[in-house]
Amino acid sequence: MSGTLAKESMAAKPVIQSTKASRRVSRRKLFDRCFYRLCQFTVLLALMSLVTLIGHILYEGISWLKIDFFLNFTSRFAEQAGIKAAIFGSVWVLFLTSAFAVPLGVSAAIFLEEYAPKKKWVEWVQINIGNLAGMPSIVYGLVGLAVFVRYFNFERSLLAGSLTLGLLILPIIIISSQEAIKAVPLSLREAAYALGARKWQVVFGQVLPASLPGILTGVILSISRAIGETAPLIVIGALSFVAFTPVSIWDEFTVLPIQIYNWASKPQEEFHHLAAAAIIVLLVLLFFMNFIAIYLRQKYQRYKL
Amino acid sequence: MSASVNKSEEQVILEVRDLDVFYGQKQAIHSVSMQIKKGTVAALIGPSGCGKSTFLRSLNRMNDFVGTAKVTGDVLYKGQNLYGKKVDPVELRSQIGMVFQKPNPFPKSIYKNITWGPKVNGFDGDTDLLVEKSLKRASLWDEVKDRLHDSAFDLSGGQQQRLCIARAIAMNPDVILMDEPCSALDPRSTQGIEDLISELKRRYTIIIVTHNMQQAGRISDETYFFHEGHLVEFGETKQIFTNPSKKKTEDYITGRFG
Ligand SMILES: Nc1ncnc2c1ncn2[C@@H]1O[C@H](COP(=O)(O)OP(=O)(O)OP(=O)(O)O)[C@@H](O)[C@H]1O
Numbered sequence: 072m073s074g075t076l077a078k079e080s081m082a083a084k085p086v087i088q089s090t091k092a093s094r095r096v097s098r099r100k101l102f103d104r105c106f107y108r109l110c111q112f113t114v115l116l117a118l119m120s121l122v123t124l125i126g127h128i129l130y131e132g133i134s135w136l137k138i139d140f141f142l143n144f145t146s147r148f149a150e151q152a153g154i155k156a157a158i159f160g161s162v163w164v165l166f167l168t169s170a171f172a173v174p175l176g177v178s179a180a181i182f183l184e185e186y187a188p189k190k191k192w193v194e195w196v197q198i199n200i201g202n203l204a205g206m207p208s209i210v211y212g213l214v215g216l217a218v219f220v221r222y223f224n225f226e227r228s229l230l231a232g233s234l235t236l237g238l239l240i241l242p243i244i245i246i247s248s249q250e251a252i253k254a255v256p257l258s259l260r261e262a263a264y265a266l267g268a269r270k271w272q273v274v275f276g277q278v279l280p281a282s283l284p285g286i287l288t289g290v291i292l293s294i295s296r297a298i299g300e301t302a303p304l305i306v307i308g309a310l311s312f313v314a315f316t317p318v319s320i321w322d323e324f325t326v327l328p329i330q331i332y333n334w335a336s337k338p339q340e341e342f343h344h345l346a347a348a349a350i351i352v353l354l355v356l357l358f359f360m361n362f363i364a365i366y367l368r369q370k371y372q373r374y375k376l
Numbered sequence: 377m378s379a380s381v382n383k384s385e386e387q388v389i390l391e392v393r394d395l396d397v398f399y400g401q402k403q404a405i406h407s408v409s410m411q412i413k414k415g416t417v418a419a420l421i422g423p424s425g426c427g428k429s430t431f432l433r434s435l436n437r438m439n440d441f442v443g444t445a446k447v448t449g450d451v452l453y454k455g456q457n458l459y460g461k462k463v464d465p466v467e468l469r470s471q472i473g474m475v476f477q478k479p480n481p482f483p484k485s486i487y488k489n490i491t492w493g494p495k496v497n498g499f500d501g502d503t504d505l506l507v508e509k510s511l512k513r514a515s516l517w518d519e520v521k522d523r524l525h526d527s528a529f530d531l532s533g534g535q536q537q538r539l540c541i542a543r544a545i546a547m548n549p550d551v552i553l554m555d556e557p558c559s560a561l562d563p564r565s566t567q568g569i570e571d572l573i574s575e576l577k578r579r580y581t582i583i584i585v586t587h588n589m590q591q592a593g594r595i596s597d598e599t600y601f602f603h604e605g606h607l608v609e610f611g612e613t614k615q616i617f618t619n620p621s622k623k624k625t626e627d628y629i630t631g632r633f634g
């Protein structure tokens with residue numbers, strides 16, 4: 072009884088209210104619907120362009136993905152060309168770049184978050200790390216050319232390339248690691264300190280392990296950025312025609328993106344197919360790395376407080 | 377005569393003299409003094425914001441981590457001034473345990489939650505034994521003995537809080553400070569923690585902040601009533617609850633404010 076009464080009185084309300092108000096409500100509803108459709112449309116657009124792109128590349132390149140493609144060096148003849156040198160180069164670059172950038176970046180993040188005094192110069196450093204993260208990658212190439220290739224005389228070696236890429240991803244690693252460390256709740260630190268732990272024990276025994284998934288995610292994403300970079304390596308003069316696998320950090324090298332760039336800029340149709348095939352390999356590599364990042368995040372999610 | 381005086385002094389494990397705590401310009405604790413006897417449970421009560429947590433945290437120098445906090449006065453722990461020049465606050469915290477308002481286990485296994493503290497303090501004995509002993513004292517052993525290597529986050533809130541108590545116990549402290557340890561728990565877990573506290577007080581001295589009058593009444597031997605940073609009244613819990621001498625205390629206990 073009372074239920075129907077309440078319903079009636081509620082239903083009666085709009086009648087008493089001005090029609091202006093009800094028009095406002097319906098206009099808001101309309102806006103809501105439009106906005107929803109707009110969002111749907113943009114997502115669809117993004118997805119479609121991605122699918123078209125991948126579809127096109129698969130169509131162009133998949134039939135060129137043969138065993139020989141992985142075992143051969145590049146060649147003037149498309150049928151005999153492969154990405155052996157580029158794959159070796161990319162793997163070398165992956166490990167060397169990580170070896171430089173990860174320890175440095177993570178330590179810098181630990182310092183900035185845990186040990187740096189709250190001083191003006193620290194703030195200044197922090198701001199500039201942010202600026203560096205937004206710098207176009209070609210600028211890093213120029214720095215690499217001037218500093219590593221010329222000044223240190225590393226020439227067009229793996230070392231010079233990896234250092235340049237390391238420089239490029241350093242600010243990203245620092246910032247993402249800082250974010251991960253910041254996300255560790257105060258309560259965890261307090262618990263550790265209350266047990267009579269020293270600062271370094273708290274930092275290395277609790278804060279770092281707790282932020283490790285976040286740090287790793289950032290690191291993997293930055294490295295996958297480094298793997299896909301072309302411009303800075305071209306600037307420092309990495310070769311595109313390499314018919315050997317590097318055996319030391321002093322060797323010249325090529326990497327997948329450069330190989331792709333080189334093939335794609337050739338006039339012959341066959342080389343475009345080769346480029347597409349190499350893009351597939353690069354994409355798989357990047358997807359794989361992103362997958363690891365996601366996996367790590369999921370796995371440690373339950374530790375979030 | 378003098379012997380009995382000595383004895384009572386011996387029983388005092390913590391003595392606070394004229395403690396002031398400031399946050400920047402703002403004074404949060406005004407000249408508080410008290411003596412806490414060994415093996416007793418002391419309850420700190422008072423309205424929100426009166427400085428109970430601040431006071432508690434100055435007893436194991438956790439306020440050192442709050443940049444703006446400044447403490448003056450003396451806290452004598454077994455006769456030694458905690459704020460003395462030669463005192464190492466880290467050393468000190470390993471002897472005075474703390475349990476926080478929200479259960480805050482480490483994101484590690486149950487086992488490692490217990491062993492981490494002793495290990496960073498140089499413990500090299502039998503960790504299995506330590507874990508079992510600590511969990512038993514925190515009456516958590518039976519519930520977790522088969523899954524010691526599971527994540528501590530798989531435990532319920534009440535179990536997590538008992539794990540935090542076990543973690544504090546593993547350090548074999550003399551004093552355990554508890555800041556509203558039951559406020560995030562349901563009545564049954566609260567009951568569990570209360571039983572545990574009564575169980576533990578034979579071995580440890582416990583200072584507990586609580587908003588729950590009944591709880592203070594049930595578990596504590598002495599009650600300290602704080603108001604706006606002042607220690608208004610203290611005494612035997614029974615006396616405070618049945619026959620407080622100050623009007624404010626009575627008003628608070630009977631629920632007229634706070
Ligand atoms: N880090 C801080 N910086 C500045 N002021 C603070 C800080 N922590 C606490 N205070 C202030 O000190 C006073 C006492 O706070 P405290 O947390 O000790 O109260 P409490 O009695 O524990 O309250 P509750 O029962 O709500 O936990 C409050 O006025 C509070 O605003």
Ligand SMILES: [Mg+2]
Nearest residue numbers: 428429430555
């Ligand atoms: Mg409090």
